[in-house]
Every structure is written in structure tokens, then in C-alpha cells.
Amino acid sequence: MKSFPLSKVYQLLEPGPVVLLTTAHKGRANVMAMSWHMMVDFEPPLIACIVSNRDHSFAALRTTKECVIxxxxxxxxxxxxxxxxxxxxxxxKFSAFHLTPQKAEHVSAPLVAECFANIECRVVDTRFVNRYCLFMLEGVKAWINAKQKDPKTIHHQGFGRFVVDGETIQLKSKMP
Ligand SMILES: Cc1cc2nc3c(=O)[nH]c(=O)nc-3n(C[C@H](O)[C@H](O)[C@H](O)COP(=O)(O)O)c2cc1C
Structure with a gap:
């Protein structure tokens, strides 16, 4: 074993997939890339995520308490x-990247039509926002685009390096 810099530990653990997080604030939609997120509970789905206070999305998320993953x-x-x-x-960014915003059912942030899945979320806990920029989200509605068959997700390893979702294996497991 060789020593590995603590500053790079995130590259080992970062779960991905890389997602887009949309917000809508003061009549304007925005979108950012996000890979620091994790599942916290099954149903309703709880998702913890880090949105840096340097991101424009931060204020929108903190104020509106709504987003789409x-x-x-x-x-x-x-x-x-x-x-x-x-x-x-x-x-x-919606215009610059020719993304198609689609109206969500429960939140003001738009779905992204080009993505194979969209999760409408509400912020349900802000206790760690000031300290860690950590938002606890609850998924209130999820959408899948069945036309995108066998989509492969991307997983960030830092500095432009990604792992693409690969072979699927099915093992016996009692875990849902
Ligand atoms: C692959 C990738 C993953 C990223 N993950 C995160 C993340 O988890 N949290 C975060 O705050 N910023 C993350 N970023 C950076 C934001 O997407 C970036 O700062 C963006 O410009 C913010 O946009 P905004 O200012 O319009 O909100 C990531 C960027 C890339 C390219």
C-alpha cells in the first residue's frame, strides 16, 4: 500500500452519477452539474447533497427550497x-446549451427533457447548510424517459476524468 493524499479521497468515494441540478429563482431557470450527493432514505427518497455557496444555484436553492435532480x-x-x-x-445555461426545460408537477424548477430521469425535490432540512453547504432533499416526484434505453451514467473521478457505467450483474440479495 502506498500513501494516498487525503485531498484526493473524494476521488475514491465519490459515488456519482453526475447529475444536473436545476433551480428557478426570480423567474429564471438555472442548471449546474453535481456529483456530491448521497441517498439517505428509501421512501420518501431522501438525498443529501452539497451545493457550494460559491455557486449561483446556492441562493436559489436556499431561497426557493426547490430543485430538480x-x-x-x-x-x-x-x-x-x-x-x-x-x-x-x-x-x-438552458439557452446556451440548448436544453429543453419541461414544467415540473410540484416544484418551480424545470425538468430537463434531454435527461433520462428527473426527480422533483424539496429541501426538507437546512441545518447543515451554513456549516457544510449540505442540503437534505426529499424527492416528491420522479420521472423516467422510457425512450432512452439502457442509459449509461457517468461517475466523476476529478479533473475531467469519469467512469462510465458498465456491465450489470445480478446477485442474490435481501437488500432492496
Ligand atoms: C463533474 C462535476 C461535478 C460537480 N459537482 C459539484 C457538486 O457536487 N457540488 C457543487 O457545489 N458544485 C459541483 N460542481 C461545480 C458546479 O457545477 C459549478 O460550480 C457550476 O458552475 C455552478 O453553476 P451555477 O453558478 O450556475 O450554480 C461540479 C462540476 C462538475 C464539472
Whole structure:
């Protein structure tokens, strides 16, 4: 075993998939890339995620307490990285990246039609926002685009490196 820098531990554990997080604030929709998220409970689905207070999305999420987690397949990878490398402060990303916003059922943030899944979420706990920029989200409605068959997700390993979802294996398990 060789020593591994603590600063790179996230590259070992980062679960992915890389997702898009949309918000709508003051009549304007925005979208960012996000890979620091984790499942916390099954149903209703609880999802913890880190949205940095340097991101334009931060204020929108904290104020409106609503967002959509949109899950892109590998074909959108270049665009996802580009979305994560510019800010809604300067760019209308839906327009710049030709993304199709679709009206959500329960939240003001839009779904992303190009993604194979969308989860409408509400912020249900903000206790760790000031300390860690950690938002606890509850999924209130989920959508799947059945036309996208066998979508492959992308998983971030840092600095432009991604692992693409691979072979599926089915094992006996009592875990849901
Ligand atoms: C692959 C990838 C993953 C990212 N994951 C996160 C994340 O989990 N949390 C975060 O705050 N920013 C993350 N970012 C950075 C934001 O997407 C980036 O700061 C973006 O410009 C924020 O957009 P906004 O200013 O319009 O909100 C990621 C960027 C990339 C490319």
C-alpha cells in the first residue's frame, strides 16, 4: 500500500452519477452539474447533497427550497462538464446549451427533457447548510424517459476524468 493524499479521497468515494441540478429563482431557470450527493432514505427518497455557496444555484436553492435532480446519460457528458464550468450568474445555461426545460408537477424548477430521469425535490432540512453547504432533499416526484434505453451514467473521478457505467450483474440479495 502506498500513501494516498487525503485531498484526493473524494476521488475514491465519490459515488456519482453526475447529475444536473436545476433551480428557478426570480423567474429564471438555472442548471449546474453535481456529483456530491448521497441517498439517505428509501421512501420518501431522501438525498443529501452539497451545493457550494460559491455557486449561483446556492441562493436559489436556499431561497426557493426547490430543485430538480436530472440524470444525464453518457452522451451528454461533454455538455454536463461545460454546464459545471460556467455560472448562471453570467450565462443563461438552458439557452446556451440548448436544453429543453419541461414544467415540473410540484416544484418551480424545470425538468430537463434531454435527461433520462428527473426527480422533483424539496429541501426538507437546512441545518447543515451554513456549516457544510449540505442540503437534505426529499424527492416528491420522479420521472423516467422510457425512450432512452439502457442509459449509461457517468461517475466523476476529478479533473475531467469519469467512469462510465458498465456491465450489470445480478446477485442474490435481501437488500432492496
Ligand atoms: C463533474 C462535476 C461535478 C460537480 N459537482 C459539484 C457538486 O457536487 N457540488 C457543487 O457545489 N458544485 C459541483 N460542481 C461545480 C458546479 O457545477 C459549478 O460550480 C457550476 O458552475 C455552478 O453553476 P451555477 O453558478 O450556475 O450554480 C461540479 C462540476 C462538475 C464539472
Amino acid at each position: 436530472a440524470i444525464p446519460a453518457v452522451e451528454l457528458a461533454d455538455m454536463v462538464v461545460a454546464i459545471g464550468n460556467c455560472s448562471g450568474r453570467d450565462v443563461d
